Amino acid sequence: MSDLLERLRGRGWRLTAQRRVVAEVLNGDHVHYTADEVHAKAAELLPEISRATVYNTLGELVSLGEIMEVSTDGRAKRYDPNAHHAHQHLVCSQCGTIRDVHPTGDLLAVLPAEERFGFQVAAVEVTYRGMCPNCSAA
Amino acid sequence: MSDLLERLRGRGWRLTAQRRVVAEVLNGDHVHYTADEVHAKAAELLPEISRATVYNTLGELVSLGEIMEVSTDGRAKRYDPNAHHAHQHLVCSQCGTIRDVHPTGDLLAVLPAEERFGFQVAAVEVTYRGMCPNCSAA
DNA sequence: ATCTTGACTTAGACATTGTCTAATGTAAGA
């Protein structure tokens, strides 16, 4: 993630303070913040950053394939910096905690040709749902 | 779907005109309307029906397991009356068309125990994405 | 058949999430 800014500069991005702090906030594994969470955390580092800039920057990072958009709850979209390693998500039905997980096998292969209706199927998103250890205990 | 109202009455539901038309709108296969689409179609049958009632009724039907909530685009949730037959969704990346599909095998089994992090995994939702025949042709 | 009552519906305010615009600011090459 640290070379993200370099990659982006190579693509013609201007390296502004705002884009730096958004990248900083998204640094790390198992990060699944909403846009407004990103904005709140970015504002701790750069108080005058606006919501619009955060939304713009997240949208651009998604277009560039640097982060993934995840919507596991039908509410706010979340942003997952772990976009360079294929993975799926495991979500707690109670508290909403999200874990990155790695199912085995070819998830596309289990959809038979006669169930494709002429689509050119390109991608699969899987959400596993269940109770996390914390919520099970409570 | 026609005996849906009977089932609901058995559960203590009052059979109001509003609930009848919502059930009527959701009748059929391959139906994936948003709440506001349901409201618009219901209002053709019962002009004075309010948005709140449609939202309430849809929420109740979801709680009762009679319909499924689907959010394939991070925008409005869609409601799928085909809740009694396990299935997944195939979505056109271009036009958003949704098809019900039936992958083979056990979708839960491909998540190894060491990738479950102590969760009691109960359900899987899969979204296949690709281009539909219409959009491919265009 | 009518009455009664608690569940249901309504309009519209409000909340959340996301998008857009016009004015201003600034990174980076000249």
Add this chain to the structure above:
DNA sequence: TCTTACATTAGACAATGTCTAAGTCAAGAT
């Protein structure tokens, strides 16, 4: 240092969903 195209800002606006208080009505009781 200057220039300028790109980026940022505040806030209006849009889309979707939730909530409340007042009125309505389905269905059991009489």
